[in-house]
Amino acid sequence: MLHNLLAKMDTLVGFEEASAHCDIPCKIYDPATAQIAALTVIRLVDLLEELKSAPADVNTMAKVSRLAKEKEAHGLIVKEEIRVIWGDYFKQPQIEKFPQIHELTHNIMLAASKAKQEINRDDAVKLLELVNQFAEIFWETKGVATFRAKCPYLPEEITVYPQLTPEA
């Protein structure tokens, strides 16, 4: 009852939020989400490019609008995922070892914005490359070796993967 009343007041006046969370779930960080989002941006650019020769009818417009919306969303995922790893995972020991992480993170923010703004494959590929570099550093902080390989699906671009040891 009282909660319902407060919830209604909350929608009207908007109470402040007091956070009772600090880094939960603890210590689960993985750049894979950002990498997949960056690959998705490239793939969406490719799909948008394909539509350049399509008839300029309402169907094409609808497809363009859907693809552009997803491209926007995945560009944002890259930014959020990288920001969280940079802000929450990287602490003094990692930053001392990889002082370039700040500039790299900032460059990823800029590259993601650029990739969002236009339909330009080069921009999207550049974003993936920066995210790959971020992933390499991330795995190195964990003492995990990495390798580069084409992702086994379109857009088949070079992606950094961790070289994990299989359980015996």
Add this chain to the structure above:
Amino acid sequence: MIRIVRVSGLSMSPGMMPGDFAAALNWPASLYRPGQRVLVQHPAFGLIIKRLDAVEEGVVWLSGDSPLSSTREAMGCQPLSALRGRVIAVVRRRRPG
């Protein structure tokens, strides 16, 4: 003065869950004691709810109720002036079951 806040996160669970409301009362600095739940303006984490772990000369240590919470070391020792009130009531969100 009473300040009402909406709780987010799980570090004060099970006593406070996300979506609950908490009322915090302006509290005299000299009456803060370990064990009290408090509203804190934290320089890194913003406005947070925690439990007072220790009250020392002008400073306090904080902890969460849940084992998932950040450690008191991670939250650091905060000046008494960071405290924004003592939680005097929690209104729980009704949960199914």
